[in-house]
Amino acid sequence: MTKNISVFSFFSGIGFLDLGFEKNGFEVAYANEIFEPFAKGYIYAREKMKLPLPKFGVDVCSIDDLFSVANIKKLKGWIKSERTDNLICFIGGPPCPDFSVGGKNKGQEGDNGRLSKSYVNLICQHLPDMFLFENVKGLWRTKKHRAFYEELKQDLSAKGYVLTERLINSIQFGAPQDRDRIILIGFRKSVFANKEQVENFDKLFQWESQVKYKNRSAFEIKYPLSSSNKAYSELTVEHWFNKNKVHTHPNQKHAFIPRAGLAKFKVILEGDVSRKSYKRLHRHRYSPTAAYGNNEVHIHPTEARRISAAEALAIQSLPKEYQLPEDMTLTNMFKAIGNGVPYLAASGLAKSIKKTAMELGLL
DSSP: OOOEEEEEEESOTTSHHHHHHHTTTOEEEEEEOSOHHHHHHHHHHHHHTTOOOOTTOEEOSOGGGGGSHHHHHHHHHHHHHHTTTEEEEEEEOOOOGGGOTTSOOOGGGSTTTHHHHHHHHHHHHHOOSEEEEEEOTHHHHOHHHHHHHHHHHHHHHHTTEEEEEEEEEGGGGTOSBOOEEEEEEEEEGGGOSSHHHHHTHHHHSOSGGGOSSOTTHHHHSOSSOOGGGGGGGGGSHHHHHHHTTGGGSTTTTOOOOOSTTHHHHHHSOTTOOOSSSOEEOOTTSOBOOOOOSTTOOEEOSSSSSBOOHHHHHHHTTOOTTOOOOTTSOHHHHHHHHHHSOOHHHHHHHHHHHHHHHHHTTOO
C-alpha cells in the first residue's frame, strides 16, 4: 500500500503552502520559484525551523522553463522515482494580480495570468495523482475570467482528472484574516477503486472536515470581541501577536519607517479599514486581507506605525518559529508575506486531501 504523498510545489514563494503540507505528513520533494530572494527566504525559513530541504532542491526558474526537453526529462525522472512508494501531488498558486478586482485585471493575457495556463499544462504533461490549484476569487466569480477558468478545467478533465472546487476563506480555518480564495483540486481517475467513487468525488472530498467555522459563521460573531467572547479570541490580531511573541521575534524590527504617512497614522481610529490603504487593525478583530503591494498599508492597532514583518507573519497564522533572513529587503519581505497562503488554511487543505486519500483507500 502507498506509504505517503510526495509534493512537487510550484510558485512556492517563501513556502507557506508547502509548510502546511509538510507539517501534515506530506513530503515536499521539489519546489520551484522564479524570484531568487523568495527562494532564499524559503530555504532560510526551513533551516531555522530545522526542516529538511526538498530532496530535489529549490529550483530558481520560471515555470515556463520547465517545458524545455532537459527539464521535462528531469522532472519525469524524479516523479517516476517518487512513484515507487508514493502518490504524487502538485501544489501551486499562480500569481493572481491579473484576475484580481483590485489588481491589473488583464486576465489570461497578462504576464501573470498566462501562468495559470502554464501550471495546468504542466499538470497535464506530468500527470500527478492529484493536484491543488489556488487563486483569487476573481478568476472564479468575474465573468471576464470565468470562461478562461472553465477552459482550464476542461483541459484537466480531458486528461483524466476528476475535479472539485470551493471558494474558501482563511478565517474558516482559524486564521485571523478575511481572505477569499478559489481552490481547485483534482484526482486522476486511475487512482479511484470504482466508478461510484468517481461519480461522487465532490461529495466524498473532505472539504468540511478541517473547517472550524462553517460558511460565514466567523463573520457573524460580534466584533470587537469582548471578554465574554474569549472562545473566539483565536480570530483576533491581538491573540496572534501574543501567540507569536512578535515583540521578541527576529523580524519585528523589519518595518517601513513612517514619514509622509505619520500624520494619517495618528488620526485613523483603531479598526477603521474602510479605505484601500491605511487600514488600522483592531486588537480584538480579524485583519483584512494581508496584501502589501499597491500601497496597501496596514497600521498597528495602537501605535502610529506600519505593522512589522513579524506582525504580518502572525496575521498569516505562521508558527512563531518561522522567520525570514535579515538581509531580505522590506519590499520583498512584505510582498512575499502578502502573496502566501495563510498557514492554517494550507494546513487545513493538506489535511482534507490526505483524509480524502485515506477514505478512498489510497494510503
